[in-house]
Amino acid sequence: MDQGILLRKVIIRLSAMMGRIGNSENNIKKRETTHANLTHTDSYHILDIEIDRGIDACSNGLCDVTEKDIPLFKYNEIPEFLHGNPYVVKGYRVCLPFSLCLKSLFLWSNETVNIWSHLLGFFVFLFLMLYDNLIALPYLKSGYTDHLIVTIGLICYQFCMLCSTGFHMFACHSERASKRWLAVDLAGISIGIIGCYLPAVHYAFYCLSIWRDVYLITIAVLSTATLLVQLHPNYHSWTKHRLLIYCGLVAYGIIPSIHWTVLNGGISSHIVQRGTFDFMGSSHQWWHVIIVFAFLYWHYAGQDLLDYRLNHPCNAY
Numbered sequence: 001m002d003q004g005i006l007l008r009k010v011i012i013r014l015s016a017m018m019g020r021i022g023n024s025e026n027n028i029k030k031r032e033t034t035h036a037n038l039t040h041t042d043s044y045h046i047l048d049i050e051i052d053r054g055i056d057a058c059s060n061g062l063c064d065v066t067e068k069d070i071p072l073f074k075y076n077e078i079p080e081f082l083h084g085n086p087y088v089v090k091g092y093r094v095c096l097p098f099s100l101c102l103k104s105l106f107l108w109s110n111e112t113v114n115i116w117s118h119l120l121g122f123f124v125f126l127f128l129m130l131y132d133n134l135i136a137l138p139y140l141k142s143g144y145t146d147h148l149i150v151t152i153g154l155i156c157y158q159f160c161m162l163c164s165t166g167f168h169m170f171a172c173h174s175e176r177a178s179k180r181w182l183a184v185d186l187a188g189i190s191i192g193i194i195g196c197y198l199p200a201v202h203y204a205f206y207c208l209s210i211w212r213d214v215y216l217i218t219i220a221v222l223s224t225a226t227l228l229v230q231l232h233p234n235y236h237s238w239t240k241h242r243l244l245i246y247c248g249l250v251a252y253g254i255i256p257s258i259h260w261t262v263l264n265g266g267i268s269s270h271i272v273q274r275g276t277f278d279f280m281g282s283s284h285q286w287w288h289v290i291i292v293f294a295f296l297y298w299h300y301a302g303q304d305l306l307d308y309r310l311n312h313p314c315n316a317y
């Protein structure tokens, strides 16, 4: 659907709710002018999000609504750039200004679980970073390097969580914002993967510094390559290639894992029912929750390795 028509629909619905039908045509023109002129003097852009200074913003009838007044749309009503999962048939936010994107944090839409799962995930990893540095690591009598490795790992997780939260919050703002924030979200995944590799490889190969450096450098090169590929202007449309790149980056972990196992002698379903899981239980929401728990599991696995290393010095080999 054309974005102009959609904007009209959004504003007419909003105006009807607020009893301003008489002014809706006028409001539509002002809103479209704001969107059409990207160098509007009353707004500026951060990562392709248009942020109003509040002067003209209120004349379009959108700035003073509460989250309860935000209209939600069905899959067949939303513009092409918001198409993704046809099994989620309703609950879509469309072309919201910056302030309403923020207010929609408290709106029950099909993005609410996606936004909150990773926003809360961010706070969990922030808390763990403080707890580990102030309590857990001093208790284990860890050194300076341990603090550094654990902190960098947890910062990577927090970055990944924030990028994902931003994407799900602002993708409905405009087509440009959607593409930009998808790139931010994907960059966050790359950083999150680095956060998984760093402590695991560091502690697993603690006593084999050559192999540790080989794996860490390889991971750094592969992650940088995935970040650079994301700069390509058509990257957002390479859905299958993108998936392959991330699978490759994660699958690479099998090599150091097998190596480590040998040294020490020593695992998708797509079950969705159309329309049933619009607001809660859709496949992407499961993915979000799984990511948070995977990061948590990985973090504690890293701590077990750290604990083992502190109790088994390298000369034990």
Ligand SMILES: [Zn+2]
Pocket (backbone or CB within 6 Å): 114, 164, 168, 284, 288
């Ligand atoms: Zn997501």
